[in-house]
Amino acid sequence: MWAFIHKLGSPKWFYGISARLMPWFWAAATLLILAGTIWGLAFAPADYQQGNSFRIIYVHVPAAFLAQSIFVGMASAGLVFMVWKIKVADMAAAVMAPLGAAMTFVALFSGGVWGIPTWGTWWIWDARLTSMLILLFLYVGVIALRGAFASRDSGSRAASVLAMVGVINIPIIKYSVDWWYTLHQPASFTITSRPTMPLEMWAPLLMMVLGFYCFFIALTLMRTRNEILRRESGKRWVQALAEESV
Template sequence: MWTFIHKLGSPKWCYSLCGRLQPGFWIAALLLIAVGSVWSLAYSPPDYQMGNSYRIIYVHVPSAILAQSVFVSMAIASAVFLIWKIKIADMAATVMAPFGAAMTFLGLFSGSLWGVPTWGTWWTWDARLTAMLIQLFLYIGVIALRGAYGRNDQGAKAVAVLTLVGVVNIPIIKYSVVWWNTLHQPATFTLTSRPAMPESMWMPLLIMVLGFYCFFTALTLYRLRNEIIRRESRTRWVQALAE
């Protein structure tokens, strides 16, 4: 186990491991999202109150879940980087950030579009929406801070600390629908009970969520390899890649 963790810290070994893992995740993501899209757009039944406008849920919920999961992943990577000084962890946190920011924006965007026909407004200062907007600013802050420092170790530490502080917002997002009883509805999926919708509705949603997770994993593995090339470009083994 320890030798495995030790090896994982080696950029060369990590590069080849990511290369071996990523095709499977790309294929899984493509299949799940393709099947999930067709199922949720054409085959799942319309909602008895919201009609077909509810089909936005199939992109809204996966992006909103990923917006949070990506930040938690970044926080874990940041903690690993700060405690054990493993450079790979910092590289992983770097490559995850833009995708997380995009997912947060997409969650807000699809939510707004859904809000117009269902709530009668595209924006309201509801607790969930506000917490999500703060999350978007946290992502932008993390990306901007890294950009401001360029590529040096002090900057990496500062970004890791900001990410760990920012992760406080995640439980606030999660429990915002419970603590403040405003417009946004409670979670669709919980670990303790069955979803309050028929299987023909939640099954494609689950497939979409899994597809988004696979996509995130595949993209992270792929871009982690890019980041390794970028940061280790002076080493002999990276230069050998261009042969």
């Protein structure tokens, strides 16, 4: 196990193994998102209360899941970088942040669009919505900190600390509907209980969630590879790759 983690921390080894993994995740993401979208939008039955407006769930829920998961992943990578000084972890954390911010924005925007026919308003200072907005600010803060220092290492450390501190917001987002009175509904499905929706509704939703996660992994691998080439441009193996591609 530790040998694998040590190898994963090597930019050269990560660059090589990620090239073999990326096509599988891109293919899985494409198939799952395409199938989930067609099934959810064209074949899933309309909700008995919300009608067809509920179909935005197939974008809103995967985006919200991914927004929270990316922040946890970013904080974990920051911890690995701070404790073990593994450069690849910092590179991965750096490329995760923009996608996490984008997914948080998509979750907030799609939730607002969904809220108009459901709640009669696009925004309310609900505990779930407010904590998600805070998550967006945290993402922006992490991205800004990376560019606020003349030294890249100083920026990386500052961003890692903010991510590790800010991760406390994730359980607040998750349990806000249980801890406080909110308009936001509870989770549509969890791994510990049966879905409250019929199979025809939650199966495409599950496909979309898995597809979004595969997309995140594929994009992170691709962008981390680019970051490795940028930061390790002076290394011989990178120069050899450049010469081979000419």
